[in-house]
Amino acid sequence: MTRMIVGPFNRVEGDLEVRLEVVDGRVQSAHVNSPMYRGFEQILLKKRPLDALIYVPRICGICSVSQSVAAARALADAMGVTPPPNGLLVTNLMLATENMADHLTHFYLFFMPDFARAAYAQQPWHATVQGRFTAQQGQHARLALAARQRWFTLLGTLGGKWPHTQSIQPAGSSRAIEAAERIRLLARIREFRAFLEQTLFGAQLERIAAIDSEAALRAWHAAAAPDNGDLRLFLTLAWQIGLDRMGPGPGLYMSNGSYPLSDGELTFASGVWDATHGEVQALDPAAISEDATHTWLSDACGPRHPSHGLTLPDLDKPDAYTWNKAPRLEGRVLETGALARQLVNGHPLVRDTVMRCGGTVYTRVLARLLELALVVPAMEQWIKALRTDEPYFVSESLPDDADGMGLTEAARGSLGHWVAIRNGKIENYQIIAPTSWNFSPRDAQGVPGALEAALVGAPVLPGEEPVAVQHIVRSFDPCMVCTVH
Numbered sequence: 001m002t003r004m005i006v007g008p009f010n011r012v013e014g015d016l017e018v019r020l021e022v023v024d025g026r027v028q029s030a031h032v033n034s035p036m037y038r039g040f041e042q043i044l045l046k047k048r049p050l051d052a053l054i055y056v057p058r059i060c061g062i063c064s065v066s067q068s069v070a071a072a073r074a075l076a077d078a079m080g081v082t083p084p085p086n087g088l089l090v091t092n093l094m095l096a097t098e099n100m101a102d103h104l105t106h107f108y109l110f111f112m113p114d115f116a117r118a119a120y121a122q123q124p125w126h127a128t129v130q131g132r133f134t135a136q137q138g139q140h141a142r143l144a145l146a147a148r149q150r151w152f153t154l155l156g157t158l159g160g161k162w163p164h165t166q167s168i169q170p171a172g173s174s175r176a177i178e179a180a181e182r183i184r185l186l187a188r189i190r191e192f193r194a195f196l197e198q199t200l201f202g203a204q205l206e207r208i209a210a211i212d213s214e215a216a217l218r219a220w221h222a223a224a225a226p227d228n229g230d231l232r233l234f235l236t237l238a239w240q241i242g243l244d245r246m247g248p249g250p251g252l253y254m255s256n257g258s259y260p261l262s263d264g265e266l267t268f269a270s271g272v273w274d275a276t277h278g279e280v281q282a283l284d285p286a287a288i289s290e291d292a293t294h295t296w297l298s299d300a301c302g303p304r305h306p307s308h309g310l311t312l313p314d315l316d317k318p319d320a321y322t323w324n325k326a327p328r329l330e331g332r333v334l335e336t337g338a339l340a341r342q343l344v345n346g347h348p349l350v351r352d353t354v355m356r357c358g359g360t361v362y363t364r365v366l367a368r369l370l371e372l373a374l375v376v377p378a379m380e381q382w383i384k385a386l387r388t389d390e391p392y393f394v395s396e397s398l399p400d401d402a403d404g405m406g407l408t409e410a411a412r413g414s415l416g417h418w419v420a421i422r423n424g425k426i427e428n429y430q431i432i433a434p435t436s437w438n439f440s441p442r443d444a445q446g447v448p449g450a451l452e453a454a455l456v457g458a459p460v461l462p463g464e465e466p467v468a469v470q471h472i473v474r475s476f477d478p479c480m481v482c483t484v485h
Helices: 049-059 064-079 085-116 126-133 139-151 153-159 179-201 205-209 214-222 230-241 338-345 348-357 361-385 434-438 450-454 467-476
Strands: 002-006 017-023 026-033 252-255 258-260 266-268 271-274 279-281 288-291 326-329 402-410 413-422 425-432
Touching: 002 467, 017 467, 026 450, 049 064, 049 413, 049 425, 064 085, 064 402, 064 413, 085 126, 085 139, 085 153, 085 179, 085 230, 085 258, 085 361, 085 402, 085 467, 126 139, 126 230, 139 153, 139 179, 153 179, 179 205, 179 230, 179 361, 205 361, 214 230, 214 348, 230 361, 252 338, 252 413, 266 338, 271 338, 288 425, 338 348, 338 361, 338 413, 348 361, 361 467, 413 434, 425 434, 434 450, 450 467
Parallel strands: none
Antiparallel strands: 002 017, 017 026, 252 271, 258 266, 271 279, 288 326, 402 413, 413 425
């Protein structure tokens, strides 16, 4: 048996190390370490509740809007208030802007550059991948960076700035949108649509969103050259090198639901998709717990629901190897992210591919690209639905004693905030980020988290930097600074 440490990873937000035990050229076990402690849950104690809206966006510079949305919803729950339709729509637009930028960044800057490595030099597509995706040099990577920069100007109009946007409030948005601004916002979204259709997909977004099976996907792929658009190129290499067999998921997939509308419906549904039965179950947030057995944090009283969570460092605890707690749903390991969202929401292409090969590197990346084709047209409709003569915000007071839960979906998956307010101050504040779920350590029963299990069986050739391990880790897209909040 050979022991090795992979990390720190480049092109990852925050610090990440993976400790591997390799037997006969395959990973036998993996331990995922989040080595940096930041302690936002302790920083928030005794602060005024609305101060959370200032602190929590600064957990992360990539998904700060997601943190703002979860905090605002937790406070809204404590207040018993619902934002007006305009407030919901503008919040959806801000969250979607950040999430779609994250999907774009993941594909062009984090995931695809690994296929430009010398390890793939003999593949027929290698030169094309190098030309498009080589880090900091690839033609399409540079185009994506420019598109991303222009895309983020949406948040300047919608929320004043990015990151750490401050206009998101429990009762709506403090930034009203004027009629002329609606036109500029729509023009910017259509510019982004043009980039996606011309460079990423080589097809209209609606055409991609309508693909309803893997057979239909393969037929669409075969209708043009295998490098016509970056999605086709990804599919070409994914099927050729077996990304559909790499990094199997746990078979349980959770979504908090995302982008609520004024009629109470969610654009992407909430629930849990169980691969064993191939069906969606209701999500019960009361069944969530956090196990701190293998973290450098106190595990007094065993696994806790986040509403009663404890964040207390314990540096000398034996058998601890990470700052990340181990979230579980009814004691079970699950995966969250775009793949989970589309399984729960019932997109036929995603369900069909997962029924064939399960949650894998291939299906995780495919689901993220599909969301670009699904959400950008929805954003166009949300802008058209704004009523500039109606309120974006309602005024409500916060009680001195209350509890609240705020759930949303960041690009990487399910995000939850839980707040307890006593005597007008925060008595407890707990956060479970998407990477906390996917990169969790072993629990008290020794059951590994989703990534730790997905890495088992990955090939590691003598003397190589294990490229398969890189693909699997990046398919989950870690954001470690959120994990060590």
